[in-house]
Each structure stands twice: as structure tokens, then as C-alpha cells.
Amino acid sequence: DVKVTQSSRYLVKRTGEKVFLECVQDMDHENMFWYRQDPGLGLRLIYFSYDVKMKEKGDIPEGYSVSREKKERFSLILESASTNQTSMYLCASSLGGGTGKVYGYTFGSGTRLTVV
Amino acid sequence: SQQGEEDPQALSIQEGENATMNCSYKTSINNLQWYRQNSGRGLVHLILIRSNEREKHSGRLRVTLDTSKKSSSLLITASRAADTASYFCATASKYNNNDMRFGAGTRLTVKP
Structure with a gap:
């Protein structure tokens, strides 16, 4: 089964720490994305890579x-x-779209990060 | 904003009833997709409809798209308790079909 794997399910870090969230996909997808999800705001795109x-x-x-x-x-x-980065972080990947080709995203299970 | 907006924010129905969720957006799109999210988990892709399509079916799911009104609807027929989840629409830019933006979602509760 194809997968997007996020390294941590839950993470607690202190203010000022440098934090790494890892995402690995085994589908040979060209595109990868990072979103954060907050109540009432939906998913917001942080960075992506083609x-x-x-x-x-x-x-x-x-x-x-x-x-x-x-x-x-x-x-x-x-x-x-920082404390305002406390959120659910979701990684996703998709195949690169050639002319006329579109694909859905495959998401990881998410990392719930709490910054204290 | 390209971001889709779902309506209603929350919907509660009885098992066996149909559930309809709506999505509106503001810019020209290449395609629109619907995703499902179980509590605290990642999103799962349900269905994709291109801008030149008007209706699409997948099992108990029916999606319509009206580009003149910049809106879409997701219909789940004969709902089950297991359909309880949040449902999100996502729109892909007309100019970059791999650049998608998500709405805030509709929380569906199906009571047994």
C-alpha cells in the first residue's frame, strides 16, 4: 500500500527550539507539500516542492x-x-502533472505539535 | 482567494439519510477535489472533478460542479455511521493544477 509517513504522531517542544518534522513517501511522487491545520481555518499551505x-x-x-x-x-x-506554531502539521505528495494530467494528494497521518 | 469554502460548517443526520455538502470558490480552477478526514488523522482523497465536467459518481458519492456559479456539491447517499468525518473541498488553480487550496471543511455526524 502506498504511503506518506510522518516521523512523529505527537511532539512537544519548548519555545525557541529548532524543530524538524520529517515526511517520507514511497510512491516516487514528484510533488510534496506541507500544510498546517487549525480549527476553523482549514488547511493552509506552508511550503511545497516540485x-x-x-x-x-x-x-x-x-x-x-x-x-x-x-x-x-x-x-x-x-x-x-513559538507557541503560535502549535498546530497539526500535514504532509502530502502527488504525482507531477504533465499536460492535462491532474492527480489527487496522498496525505500522511499528521504530526500534532505543541510548543510550550 | 482561491480557497474553497464549505457549507454548512456542521451537519448532523440519521443513518440512511442523504448528506449534501457545498463548496464555493472565487477564482478560475483546473479541477476540484473532495477529501475526507477522520478525527485527528490525515486526509483521504475521495473524488476529483475537472473544470470541464459537470457531474461525477463514485459508489455512494456524487459530485457536481457549476463553474458559472463557482460552486460544487458533494452528495453522500444512504449514509452510514462510518461516514462520520470532516469533508473538505480543494481547488486547483487554472494556471497550476498541482497547486491546491483547501477550505475549512464540513463536519458530518451520522447518527446510528
């Missing part, structure tokens, strides 16, 4: 960075965690 070593800012990139050194792995980095 290829190795490539990254693009989403709607709310401030306070975050990403790394994609290998096709299967997309890491989200909180440079200095």
Missing part, C-alpha cells in the same frame, strides 16, 4: 523553512519554535 532541491513558498511560510535533498523526503523546519 522536485529535489526545489522549494516554493505557500501562503504562510514565515517562521518555517524546508529541505528536499532526496525525492522521497521533504522536511519542515521550525527555526525557532
Whole structure:
């Protein structure tokens, strides 16, 4: 069964810590995405990547960075965690779309991060 | 904003009834997708409808798309308690069909 795996289900970190959220997919997907989900706000796109070593800012990139050194792995980095980054973080991947081709996303189970 | 908006925010029905959820959006889209999320878990892709399609079916799911009104609806027929979840619509930009934005979702509760 194809999978997107997020390394931690629950995580508690202290304010000011550098936090790494890891996401690995085994489907050879070109595209990978990081969202955060907060009650009443839905999913908001933080960063995405269409290829190795490539990254693009989403709607709310401030306070975050990403790394994609290998096709299967997309890491989200909180440079200095703050309490307002307490949230559910969701990673997703999809096949790259050629002309006229569109694909759904495959999501990981999410990481619930609490910053104290 | 490209982001879809679902309506209603919450819906409670009895098992066996049909559930209808709506989604509105503001910009031109390439396609619209519906996802389901069980409590505290990741999202699962349900169905994709392209901008040149008007209706699509998958099992008990029926999706319609009206691009003139910039709206879509998801109908779940003969609902079951196991359908209890949050449902999200996501819109893909006309100019970048891999760039999707999600709404805040509809919370569906199906009572046994």
C-alpha cells in the first residue's frame, strides 16, 4: 500500500527550539507539500516542492523553512519554535502533472505539535 | 482567494439519510477535489472533478460542479455511521493544477 509517513504522531517542544518534522513517501511522487491545520481555518499551505532541491513558498511560510535533498523526503523546519506554531502539521505528495494530467494528494497521518 | 469554502460548517443526520455538502470558490480552477478526514488523522482523497465536467459518481458519492456559479456539491447517499468525518473541498488553480487550496471543511455526524 502506498504511503506518506510522518516521523512523529505527537511532539512537544519548548519555545525557541529548532524543530524538524520529517515526511517520507514511497510512491516516487514528484510533488510534496506541507500544510498546517487549525480549527476553523482549514488547511493552509506552508511550503511545497516540485522536485529535489526545489522549494516554493505557500501562503504562510514565515517562521518555517524546508529541505528536499532526496525525492522521497521533504522536511519542515521550525527555526525557532513559538507557541503560535502549535498546530497539526500535514504532509502530502502527488504525482507531477504533465499536460492535462491532474492527480489527487496522498496525505500522511499528521504530526500534532505543541510548543510550550 | 482561491480557497474553497464549505457549507454548512456542521451537519448532523440519521443513518440512511442523504448528506449534501457545498463548496464555493472565487477564482478560475483546473479541477476540484473532495477529501475526507477522520478525527485527528490525515486526509483521504475521495473524488476529483475537472473544470470541464459537470457531474461525477463514485459508489455512494456524487459530485457536481457549476463553474458559472463557482460552486460544487458533494452528495453522500444512504449514509452510514462510518461516514462520520470532516469533508473538505480543494481547488486547483487554472494556471497550476498541482497547486491546491483547501477550505475549512464540513463536519458530518451520522447518527446510528
